[in-house]
Amino acid sequence: MRLLAFIFVAVTLVVSDGFLVKGPSGPLVVALGSSVVLPCYVDEPLPLKALKIIWIRTDINTLVHVYQDYESRPDAQYQDYHGRAHFFTDQIKHGNFSLRLENVRAEDKGFYRCKVYTEQEFDETLVQIKEIEYLSVSGSADPVSAFVGEDVTLNCYVHSHITPEHIEQVSWRKTDEDENIQVLLLQRNKIQPDSSDERYRDRVGFFTDELPKGNFSLSLKRTRHGDKGVYMCHVKTGHLSQNTTAVLERLGFSVLHTTILALCISASGSALLLSLIYCILQDNVTAPYLNICLNFLPNIMMFVALLLWGISNGFLHETVACSALFLLRPIMLFRARPHLKRSCVINHKWMNYGVWSFIEYSVFTAVVYSVISPYSLDSQQFTIYFKCLTTSSTFILLILFACLKLQ
Incomplete structure (x- = not known):
């Protein structure tokens, strides 16, 4: 028993005197479709001989990427990460084992473990992608036609990681023919009617019952010939912003x-x-x-x-x-x-x-x-x-x- 205790203490001392793998200070928040670096590094460079680095998605037990025998091994990757997960191979000799993950998807949210092996030592760190931010804005591909005096609807649908009532800003503007006219503005879940250009004031509005569903379509009443043109629905939340356009054409006399x-x-x-x-x-x-x-x-x-x-x-x-x-x-x-x-x-x-x-x-x-x-x-x-x-x-x-x- 004394012999086993001695061996345990000796091994503990060796590990404690070895390298320490570090990761991020906290969970990561990533935008959908963007790229993210999963940090994994040591303060002092490690010998490349017998160096092995393994990135694993721990919550679903999936192999993300492997570095072994002086090179990365994309053939060992799980198919979903093939072509999207990369080492900074020129930085590995300096102790940087971080992983770059491109074209982030919603299903990439989870826990990632970086394991680093040498001939005698081993350490690891855990990285969490806590949230995938996304913002998608869609409208109608076909132009909207109307007679003068009719009411029309210009579509704008928003899908995001946050609820519609917490979207920072939704702005409708007329943007054609060197124009940039404010048609309607919703800011922090409050409609700003005074911000509308006088040509549209009292003629435009949102469908208030549809706002909680992410429907920010514009209702334009009593159309005029001057209303013909291109309208942009611009949505902003945090550092993300997206837009879609709607075309109003062929305004003839009713x-x-x-x-x-x-x-x-x-x-x-x-x-x-x-x-x-x-x-x-x-x-x-x-x-x-x-x-x-x-x-x-x-x-x-x-x-x-x-x-x-x-x-x-x-x-x-x-x-x-x-x-x-x-x-x-x-x-x-x-x-x-x-x-x-x-x-x-x-x-x-x-x-x-x-x-x-x-x-x-x-x-x-x-x-x-x-x-x-x-x-x-x-x-x-x-x-x-x-x-x-x-x-x-x-x-x-x-x-x-x-x-x-x-x-």
Whole structure:
């Protein structure tokens, strides 16, 4: 028994005087798909003769990599680590036995043991990959098409190692045509509506019931021509960030908007036609009927157009006010007509009632178009439209004055 005790003490003294294998100070946290170094080293270089290094995945008892006979042995690796786990072979002679693990997967989380053997000594250290961080952001591969005025959804789904309510930031931006416009921002699980560009304010939002599921899709209401383009959903959590894009294209006029524009144009056209007939004929038989049509027909058309516009875009107060004005206008005109007849001004052909009716409708419909068009057209289209409107109005007025001059 004394002999055995002596041998045990002697062996203990030898081991204690030998090398000490060191590892990391704590567990490692690694990003999915990245590379990580599993530290394993000694303070003093060891002789390469008979040196053997074995890395083992202890929780599933799998051989990760082996160094033996002056070289690494990839043929001994388990298949899942083949081509992904490497020694720093030029550093082994300096006492660095660390392992580089590339393209980290979710299943790589676990415990790794680094065992170092020499001819007479042995030591080991344990390395833990505690957590695999990952962030995946996906959307829709196909572009989204819509009519002007419709509501659309731009998809953005987030998958991460942390729960959706702890994601640091989700930002939607419009990024095409040299633009970088803030559309909507969610920061620390709170929506920041004031951060949205004024063009999108009150028209965008998240599906709040879907946020806990990682669905950060954008709801865009009452689309306009200017909304067409590329949108980016950028997600950031910790030092990880990912993004996906959604394309909104082919924003054409809906049937409702086409009807609205047709009614506005028809109101102006009917006012012009009736004004020309009224100015040219001016007989006692047709004048009263023309006067009634001129008072009612364009007003009813504009009333319906504005009513439909309010329904499609939700501008309730403006719709009620403008529609009420168009309904009251015929009544006001009929009440003012007897007083205008007794005025000497009305008898002058340049101050003819038909002329002023047309001018009034030209100005008023131009104002209405200028309100409607920015919601339906982009800036370039609106510029072309406004030039055409100005030119055509000037041309029509010249024709009207020429007809009056020939009377």
